[in-house]
Amino acid sequence: MTTEQQVLDRIERARKRAPKVREERVTLAHGAGGKASQTLIDDVFVTAFRNPALDALGDGAVLDLGLGTGVPRLVMTTDSYVVSPVFFPGGDIGDLAVNGTVNDLAVSGARPMHLSAAFILEEGFPIGDLRRIAASMAAAAARAGVAIVTGDTKVVQRGKGDGCYITTAGVGLLDRPEALGVAEVRPGDAVLVSGPIGDHGVTVMLARGDLDLAADLESDTAPLHSIVAALRDAVPGAVRMMRDATRGGVATVLNEIARGAGAAVILDEAAVPVRPAVSGACELLGIDPLYVACEGRFVAVVAEDGAAEALAALRAHPQGADAAVVGRVADDPPGLVLLKTAFGGTRIVDVLVGDPLPRIC
């Protein structure tokens, strides 16, 4: 078939130009959301699937449905959830899967509306646990005002899965006129986070019980549609872009902003909200909270003159009491994230290498 051969030839050509995965086999780092994930996506998937809507297999894609200019456009997004354990303080794989897709839509600027849910269950998984997960998904959907409209269930043999994996996809309507995205970011813009970072990742890590460590911590998993709307209502036109800080944490989001905007992000370490329990656990684990996943926090870049009002709007929302301006966008050095430490030093915050916290989401 000519079309098929053309596609394969195009992929062959694209792969010659793309960054190369050096490993011969998939490693945990390929799923960590950092450097290895990005290379895998660029080499294997983007080269194969390239099309105008494909946003580097990252956040939501804006769909061209050909419905005419008067009709709001749709955003589509998907994520698989393989968190271990499936139940953890503050949530479970079910509300995580609903909130995660709701949040990808919300930070893409869309009003989350409809979700699909596909389950890959391991033979032997308790039906009672599945009931509990389904109820948790239903409650999360009700909170976010979305409907789970379609789904699928597959079962794999014992030892070919790990209890329960869930993949959600979602669609939402872009019903506001403002353009959002890393292309809108300008030097001088303020960088905000909506709350304390790293709660989710550290909570899941501790829930595994591998570490002899207890902390009074809960996952931050939550739907962000309402706080995102509050921010956009407060400073219409001033929000440049938003992204939820999941795998790879805030550091990964900021690196995407710096590279995407061809600008620098200058971060003020003292301004980054981190709970003492999270920084304590991270110190023991030898990881930086900037790389730890949140599931209910987002980074927003806001025009300088809207920053104070944006911060006030976030703090006025029940989910944003600890929101903070954590840095700003600058001209130099382009593509890099710099951290001004509490001691007056400066260091580069690189993209995540390896996978310090596998299967956190």
Next chain:
Amino acid sequence: MTTEQQVLDRIERARKRAPKVREERVTLAHGAGGKASQTLIDDVFVTAFRNPALDALGDGAVLDLGLGTGVPRLVMTTDSYVVSPVFFPGGDIGDLAVNGTVNDLAVSGARPMHLSAAFILEEGFPIGDLRRIAASMAAAAARAGVAIVTGDTKVVQRGKGDGCYITTAGVGLLDRPEALGVAEVRPGDAVLVSGPIGDHGVTVMLARGDLDLAADLESDTAPLHSIVAALRDAVPGAVRMMRDATRGGVATVLNEIARGAGAAVILDEAAVPVRPAVSGACELLGIDPLYVACEGRFVAVVAEDGAAEALAALRAHPQGADAAVVGRVADDPPGLVLLKTAFGGTRIVDVLVGDPLPRIC
């Protein structure tokens, strides 16, 4: 939170009325698409997620986006693919995942447009195999005229997966006026299949090499959008409903029709197209080809006076050379599928119990 408690109370009440899963743990039969799958879906998922668009977690859901009556509606669908092995004669997990979602949209009456793709990879999976799968997905998307617009990649540790699982979701536009669905089915309607049944399931089974059996067979995996459009163009208004005969096979689809329409489906065994290699393998395996999955065949119910023209349209299409009228809808006995055997007898074709062919898709 009041809303959350209301949701949980509603689920509690719904579960009292729903059919009950008797098992305490998930079994392979819960993923086979038959009786156990249906009970699991009804008990666990439908009770939790119930909303107007939810179509029993079965095929595509029609979305209410509130865009007004002049705008075509959207259909959304999802499926996970866990086929083992990932490569088999005639296809692989990649084109299977694209074709499957394209087909769910097409038989729902929608024009397939945009797909998401989420990967759950097992640590150690060869990157070269992943490249091959991605290329196969891209070729399948090109054939079906759809774009893969967004995605996700997760990696699980060795022994927590099985190489590569893929979940696709898709959206399409309902751009034709005719209503389709089991509610449209009437006694007297003709039941057609678009080609020989069971090729896919038997091919995958043989590819596992567990059986000392070889056959010159290939999976039937293919996109159905074009043959579905040819059928609808030929007999506009006469097509009552369509469904692709995947897990659970043609027998499961016919049972859904009989129960959904409150009518009987009378099947003529001699008219059902089955390749000799498939019937031979099924005989050795002790399974009935009517229960074996196809991935590129569909069942259509067509008004009696359009049946001849519908059959001609299917046969004129490259994918439909062996299409056949295999039965008809009757008043009695309501809810049952009856098979008239080649020897003049009659037997009930029940819904699938157990899972004779696990992980076929």
